[in-house]
Amino acid sequence: MKFSSPLNEAQLIKRYKRFLVDLVGADGAEFTVHCANTGKMTGCADPGFQAFYSTSKNTKRKYPHSLELTQNTLNHLICVNTNHANKVAIEALKMHQIPELLDYEIHQSEVKYGKENSRIDILLRDPNRADCYIEVKSVTLLDQQQGYFPDTQTLRGQKHLRELIQMKLQGHRAVLLFMVMHTGIESVKPAAHIDHEYAKLLVKAKEMGVEIYAYNTTISFEEIKIKHRVPVLMA
Template sequence: MLYRDIVQARFCRRLNRFVAQADLGNGPEPVHVKNTGRCAELLVPGCRAWLQDAGPGTTRKTRYDLIAVEKIRPGREPLLVNLDSAAPNAVAGEWLTAGGLGPLEELRPEYRLGGSRFDFFARRPGGQSVLVEVKGCTLEQDGLARFPDAPTLRGEKHVRELTELRAQGYECAVLFILQMEQMRRFTPNWDTHPSFGTALAKAQAAGVQVLALGCRVQPDQLEVAYTVPVDLTVPGSV
């Protein structure tokens, strides 16, 4: 996916879940944060940031959206991270449409099934139903991509539901969109939400596909570029 009207700024501080301040050269001004996660390791005062400009005539409360930041890593090169929480579904849709998961028909986003809503539904040419759940990943630790950065009961619920639906005959997949480059592998964040990691490992054992997709990241672009190894081993279990 491509962004238009991207401008560079310096991140100042986060005011709340939805609003931060950034300096484009004339002092701090409010910007919309398109990610309600904690992102404490990313939203560091003084880091470089990239904003999407809605234009001077916008009727919005904030003219700019925070799209990406440069993660400060002492002793290592900074890492460009896309923060847009709407981007993972968009790039996953592009990847699925291009055949990333094999031939699919009737690709439908935001699919309701029972009391839940899944990110994508599709059918194989032979009629097999496919359900796909997408998770955006912005947490990096020493070259490892980890999810989640904060406990996600909703995310765990979706993984457990996909495990049950796999047993009912659906083809199911969980896609982790890594919104940064150079990741060596993906692993659940066992420190923050161990039961999510356990649910994910059980899902994979039950036949749910678990894929981590590395992206090509630019201030104005996010695109799935390669797969990253997935490691669901519980720390200390080997």
């Protein structure tokens, strides 16, 4: 996935009101950018981190700039725009880079499904086998050299796990795909210390046959690409 416009660099001052981040440029001027991330962003948006932002051509936007990447004190690059996880996953599927999910004829996104009014991130279809429902989650929380998901309590994430379990019970393939969007993370673990219910549901989902995969990524200032599969540690 290539960024739609060249990224510019600044320094992060603070994040606030959930979707807003203040930056300061090399000239000392401060300005506000939009941040498409509903999570807590622990360790991803600390004051003083380097920040990399894109600029929209849409002149009607209140905030023309969007925060895309940050760089922590260990020089790890972190994609903080959670919208990109789905884009990277879809591109990888189309380029046949996820061996577990090959050779489906039809790729659809944001399809309504389930009993809890959900939309599946990716739906794969093929006339010769069961439909494959894929939920994609962006992993950016690094703590003590371990990657975790989620970084805050997620009722929405809990709902998605319940929906995947139901899809599996109905005879479909159900997949949870963790996209690691942090270059310092080499394995993923459910964050039971943050959302105990999500961790319990993840264990249940695996027991019920939901497939759980994690792939890390190569992140640069030009693009983000899938790299290779990494372990998901359930305990």
